């Protein structure tokens with residue numbers, strides 16, 4: 001950012017360290033772009049451990065079990081953490097006398113992240129995490145004890161990586177190690193990682209990793225955030241999502257806005273130790289997420305539902321037990337349909353009909369269960385190549401997302417992008433152009449191209465190709481020779497892009 005300071009850290013009452021706009025900021029401006037101090041992959045990700053890029057032909061290190069896309073990635077990782085993990089793994093193999101993967105490969109992601117951060121800290125003799133909020137004093141004794149046990153495990157691996165348990169001791173390494181080899185302090189660092197780590201997502205907003213970004217850790221949460229985070233590989237980018245005047249606090253959101261605020265606030269309380277006041281906007285979104293329509297006169301009743309917890313008690317209270325029973329019934333039918341072998345799509349479709357077309361009760365257009373069910377049906381239909389059915393549910397996902405999320409929110413743009421690809425695939429060229437254009441440029445305020453696509457270049461290029469292809473096909477059709485002379489839209493849709501909408505490819 002070449003000396004152009006866009007935010008400064010300040011202490012705000014009741015919020016601790018906070019990020020504040022240092023000058024007026026336009027919508028879509030980059031506020032912060034930061035490489036992680038450390039990052040780890042979430043379980044089951046077939047990605048390069050360093051760049052986090054997906055890949056099928058990854059290099060594999062049999063000692064650590066880590067995968068890398070290229071030698072360059074491996075080399076870059078070596079200086080930060082890979083050498084230390086390699087040495088610790090080899091030392092561990094000698095002690096255990098076995099050749100299996102190192103035991104920390106199975107640790108929870110946040111603990112692996114803390115270990116990696118400490119490894120780099122010891123090597124660089126730096127502890128940039130000092131000052132991060134940990135809420136240590138608010139933790140129960142049992143939790144503190146648990147963290148101390150984990151800290152001791154971390155310290156053992158650290159010492160092994162430094163060769164402190166081997167024949168040859170390096171005095172500087174021991175000195176550096178002792179700076180962090182304090183179980184209580186390390187446990188407090190583990191608590192800070194829990195509060196400050198970012199979930200890293202890929203171009204399609206799938207969760208791939210967990211990262212520690214020291215400067216970004218100053219950004220507080222808001223229910224109506226003025227900033228959005230995204231990732232380019234392992235790099236974090238924070239942008240404004242609307243114009244922000246100088247002096248206003250810059251906030252991101254720590255939890256999905258497509259969840260009921262009840263659930264989001266529970267997470268904020270349990271995990272981050274704070275609560276947020278209810279706002280008119282959040283209440284309006286809750287109503288959309290929980291509206292059930294009853295009877296011929298479509299009377300609106302609020303019944304909340306959540307994929308993790310099912311029916312939401314508090315929101316389910318109220319005049320209409322009937323609507324509550326209906327949501328519970330659909331939920332149970334859905335659980336049964338998920339397990340159906342061979343007939344899963346048919347069974348899910350039956351649940352969908354009950355959920356959305358019932359005369360006595362049906363889910364409102366933006367109900368959270370409707371969106372979740374439509375997403376699952378879309379994926380199941382794509383997996384079985386039932387394209388006509390898939391597009392029906394892709395349209396539902398887009399329509400639902402538009403109601404729930406703020407305009408131009410990445411979730412909305414991504415659902416439109418996916419729909420555009422299906423429309424092209426099925427030869428609906430005008431619709432493909434319309435959805436692709438809306439995915440790229442949005443329909444509301446803000447700066448959607450920057451917000452959603454600037455940091456997702458591969459996906460953005462693919463949508464541009466889809467729109468361009470749909471235009472060519474539409475023009476060809478209007479001249480009346482689409483079928484024979486122009487390449488088929490299906491063929492072209494299959495050729496566009498490599499990563500986006502892989503299930504279609």
Ligand SMILES: C[S@@+](CC[C@H](N)C(=O)[O-])C[C@H]1O[C@@H](n2cnc3c(N)ncnc32)[C@H](O)[C@@H]1O
Nearest residue numbers: 014015016017133196217218219220221272274
């Ligand atoms: C990642 S840190 C953000 C920086 C933090 N304020 C600090 O002082 O280091 C997360 C913590 O910030 C505080 N926080 C974040 N958003 C908040 C909000 N909207 N209201 C009150 N506290 C908040 C909570 O203590 C939370 O656990």
